Amino acid sequence: MQLKTLFTATLAASTASAATIESRDVSAVQQASSNIIDKLGKFTDAVKGLQEGGPPTQYIPLLSTTQDVSTALSNGTDQVNAGTMLNVLEAVQVVGPSMNLVKAANDSIQALIAAQSILESEGLVPMILKQLNSLRTSTENFGKTLVSKVPVAVSPIAQGIANQAVKAVSDGINVYNSADKCGPATGSSSESPLPPGVDPTAIPPPNPAPSSAMPPAEPTPEPSTTLATSAAAATPSGDAGASQAPAPSPSGDAEGMAGMNH
Structure with missing residues (x-):
């Protein structure tokens, strides 16, 4: 009889202990979700x-609150991972906080999309993309850990909630990816900045564009000059002496005239 009483008392104590542990696991999930929601709200305000x-x-609060959200997600993942499996009733108790987390994530991303022009004008798009990619990874890890702690019967519901949170962050990444590819409108892409130390006044001006007008006509040479030039060009230098007859000697002509007189 005493053994039966001891067994009953031990079983009751074990059941009460299990219920206490399970309720602590539910509280851990709820606390983790509440902390993430709080950090997301501060990020949205920033x-x-x-x-x-x-x-x-x-921009200082923007950077600090983004880091706070990532830290809250990382800590929440560790908290949930340290707990035991939840039963169906306990899993139902964490649905509400999880849905509130998804709403907070959507609000943050929509606010970030609305501020795109401000962040783009300051050249902060690459920084925002880096933060969003890190945030998506942290969100995925938290969702996977939470889904692993619920029964198979409610696993699809938990997975659907986790996917909504990841999709919200992915939507923000897609918007800022498009802005990063387009780049800020800073003028024509053909313009390139000068290297440091180059004096723009020392660069020679570009060659003038060729004129479409006809060049001026060269002056027509005089006829005599043209004929003389043509004759000189047509006559070979070696034949010049052969084509000319020697001039008659004055003394020879006188002797010929004297012979005729005789």
Whole structure:
């Protein structure tokens, strides 16, 4: 009789202990989700506080709150992973906080998309993309860990909620990826900046464009000059002496005239 009583008491204590552990696991999931939601809310406020042409200090809260969200997701993943499997009733209790987390993620991403022009004008698109990619990885890890702790019967529901959170972050990445590929509108792409130290005044001007007008006609040479030039060009230098007859000697002509007189 005493053994039966001891066995019953031990079983009751084990059941109570199991219930306590399970309730702690539910609380851990709820606490992790609540902490992430809180950090997402502060991130959303930081994004909505950005102003066109505002001081550079306005971006400090944006960077710090983004890091806070990633840290909360990482810590939440560790908290959930350290717990035991949830039963169906316990899994139902974490659906509400999980849906609130998805809504908070959507609000943050929509605010970030609305502030795209401000961040793009400051050249912060690459930085935002880096933060969003890191945030998506942290969100995926948290969702996978949470899904692994629920029964198979409710696993599809948990997976669907996790996918919604990841999709929200992916939508933001897609928008900023498009902005990164297009780049800021800073003028013609044919213009290239000069290397450092080059004086723009020392660069010679480009060659003038060729004129479509006909060049001026050369002056026509005089006829005598043309004929003389043509004759000189047509007569070979070696035949010049052979074609000319020697001039008669004055003394020879006188002797011939004297012979005729005789």
